[in-house]
Amino acid sequence: MKPIFFVTKPIPDIGMNMLRAKGDVRISQTSGLPSDQEIAAAAADCCGLLITPADQITKTTLDQLPYLKAISTFSVGFNHIDIAECTRRGIGVGHTPDVLTAATAELAMALILAVARRVVEGDRLIRDRRWHGWAPTDFLGSPVTGKTLGIVGAGRIGGCVAKMAHGFDMPILYTARTAKPELERDFKAQRVELADLLQRADFVSIHAPLTDETRHMIGCPQLQMMRPTAFLINTSRGSLVDEAALVTALKDGIIAGCGLDVYEREPQLTPGLADFPNVVLLPHVGSATLETRGEMAVMAAENLLAAADGKRPPHCINPQIYS
């Protein structure tokens, strides 16, 4: 009998075709995001789930999926999956690292440039037909070149941002669990404590994974440490930032602005966030280039097919279950 795979959101054709070649593919019929109950009901007889970062896979969901052998998330982040519970049940979990590193780092740079040079504000002015011509004192922004960048969490994506920012002659500060000698050698990056980074950086860009320890790592006390001229950028996970505290900091002029691609309660926005002109908001598109999403699709399909076949997925989060 062919394996049955449940896909919560269709992925690019190249990945869908790989799955269809090996099994029966069932796609969620829910418009919008399927709830965990909907996933559990629709996938009750499936051996593999292909999900996105918007889907929560909890113990309760897993309890209702007795045939599940494989979960493949179309993302590098896996904070939305109860990994310990999957491991306990022998369910292999795969993700899509590396292929989205440059795309996500580019988006962090795009947000840095957008908030500093008021790109979205300018675009809105033109579209609203409110532009009355060039003036020497209009739309003054902050420079990026030569300004200090603080990278919170210098993993793969944070390291790639350091490389790109080095091209803008930005001195780089970073936090990381372990020192990154290559960043220090190649880009003169300096490893510092978070408080030091927050006090010294002109741009603070977050690239940490979301865990119980990192949730709300940027809250009121941390925002207070930032310079009033500094910008906060988040392309990692929304819950790393306490958004209510962020709205207050923006209202009180504690920081100069922010650029966000991710939110605490996606797709909902924390009230107030969209009211500031010095805030640029994107709909979680860090990895959204045609090439990157194609590579993610292949990787996600390979992970699902391997784990459904009882083999270790090529990009496995819980390899211990195969030893």
Ligand code: DGY
């Ligand atoms: C990820 O991969 O974790 C991104 O947030 C979605 O592309």
